[in-house]
Amino acid sequence: MIEMIAFERARSLVLGSVHPLASERVEVTSAGGRVLAEPAAVLVDLPSARIATRDGFALRAKEADPRRKLKVRGSAFAGSPYPEPLAPDAAVRVTTGAVVPEGADTVVPDEEVLREGEEIRVPGSLAVKSFIREQGEELQTGQPLFPAGTVIDPPILSLLVAAGHGEVKVTCQPRARVLAIGDELRPPGRPLLPGQTYPSVAWAIAAALRQLGMAEVRVELCADEEDAILECLPEPLAADLIVTLGGTGRGDRDVVISALENRGCGFEFRGIKMRPGHFTAFGLLREVPVLCLPGGPSAAEAGFYQFLRPVLLKMLGRHRLELPSIRAKLAESVSSPKGQYHLIRGRLERKEREEWFHPLHETGVHQELRLSNGYLAVAEAVEHLGAGSEVEIELIREPW
Template identity: 35%
Template sequence: MITVEEARGRILSALRPTPAEVVALAGAWNRVTAEPVVARLTQPPADVSAMDGYALRAADGTPHASLSVIGAAPAGHPFAGIVGAGQAVRLFTGSVVPAGADAVLLQEDATRDGDSVRVNEAVTGGRHIRRAGQDFAAGDAVIPAGRRLTARDIGLAAAANHPWLVVHRPPRVAILATGDEIALPGEPIPPGGIVSSNSHALAALVRAGGGEAIVLPVARDDDAAIGAVADQVLGMDMLVTTGGASVGDHDLVIAALQARGMTLDFWQIAMRPGKPLLFGQLGATPVLGLPGNPVSALVCAILFLLPALARLSGLAVAPPPVSAAVLGATVKANDQRADHLRATIVVESDGQLVVTPFPVQDSAMLRRLALADALVLRPPHAPALPAGARVEVIRLDSLGL
């Protein structure tokens, strides 16, 4: 068995980002930039007023001074003249500051009387003026390559005058559940059978990770049925299987896919839950084989599939983020496998995270995972710990799950 860290490293080293494509700005949210977004203009393009008021020379902005209003400059209609001594031009937020002016008299600090305006409060040179290029200049890389675009980024790209963006294509992930006992939700359940949750949970996780999920029909415990998936995953960026990768007589995934040309990189991880995890290559398609137990499948997906999706999407890849917490209950000593305890979190008044593992950690108890806030990380051979001891956790809300 290999470690979690080695397994993740070997998976990621075999993956490459998906090709780039050009998409309309309106469809670029949550996509990953394949190249920097470079500003096509300067913002603001000229010195503009940050407030409603009057443009004037700072030297004329003394209390009780009376200035002649020689024009107005609504946003989008710059004043063509020059502001001279004793003169002012009416401005509005976003108005271009006219030549000759170097200060703005706020509307609330002025009294207008026909073509004159009186200064009620002294003005300061340069105040309330947004300088040309204050936000960015033409040629600036305003968004780097390898960034998942937020709504804020979309606004910035629009301001930089980009109607189209170059982004990575979303990874296409085929999901295959295996087993004679499996029925999809709403289907008749065979004797001794179960309703499959893995395909739906993994499809949701793939979408949360920025990918496109293609759920394949359930493959029965038959070499031909499992092997036939090789013809269905052409053009996929990854095949994810669940079940059939353990050591029982009906765990046929490895042999069936090897018969269709899959090369096996590794099988079995020193972790709990999720020991029977495999990774290989079926032609050009990477294969990640997850356990059949629903909790094991999802924990492995958090540790391995989410980073894989990040790599395929063009993101910089790191393990799931870890937070510090203290235990709300005792935990027993660990064996040679890394453990990932499902747990709840309480945030105390001082901000301290108190994490309490569920007393039963069965890998088939999906409800416990749904109620969990975190996974408590227990290294191999970790000693027993009392309540109050410090531990590391993966917060599930930080992953958008």
């Protein structure tokens, strides 16, 4: 096991140890938010036949003549087509969405037709295919639709249904166990004694995991004792991911690493040259990824966005693992410790058509978490960035 490791090496080791979960077939109507495990193709033409796009009359364009009367032979409605080919010198009444009868090649809107009982007169010089959507005009059977790894958002779900899918194959949703470590922790809402606190970060991470697609997230509070930690660990096959918060330092009560090692967890590293999040560790317990994050809110949040989030996305079969980013100017100069990958939390704002990043200074960690919407990642070799420097900002929330 490596004691301390560079940030990029840590990311490579973590993501190289994680693989997409198995897949399952689900009804497409309940697949919203899931991730396609295989490519999806078009199963039916869209539209499935030639369709009228206006209420009017279907006829042959070459028979259009204002001096000539056409016999109305019947009607076609959406879902109830006219049952036979169109006869010569005839028309069929159609509504929007109705199948255009065989033999007809144009639709004349109601407002352009003069009706005389069961006969009509139409203007001359009609264009072929007017107000008609051809079969397969939008989608054709066999056409590739979406690749594996696509997140099924509402528009994509709509298109899958329209393309004929009743079921889709999706990646199974992971189950996570979040262990908050510390004698001082109390369940939310319980009275606090002096020195006690609530594990707010644990619940924030659990909520973020659910939002990203976790099927099940359980939070456990564990005392700073090996036996208590071991008791909180899930049984084999009961979780796809284990996250611990706190107890990763070098203090007398920091026993998380040793407890997990005694259970059989093999650690790849137990520290990263990163600030915040110095005491972050990663290993595998019977092939289940175990990510051990520091308990402080800033370090835990950094660990979530830099490691836990991409781990979950890869398990779900997603292809893009990085946070979205945007170019911005630095509102003030910043200093960074040499040799450390430094994540500076801040707020992105738009002023006079330019984006500016304002580093936040800790006056209250929880308030800072609430106000921030991005990170400036400063590489290990950089010690100073001046005000006005153009930088890349990783977005953790919508900036506006």
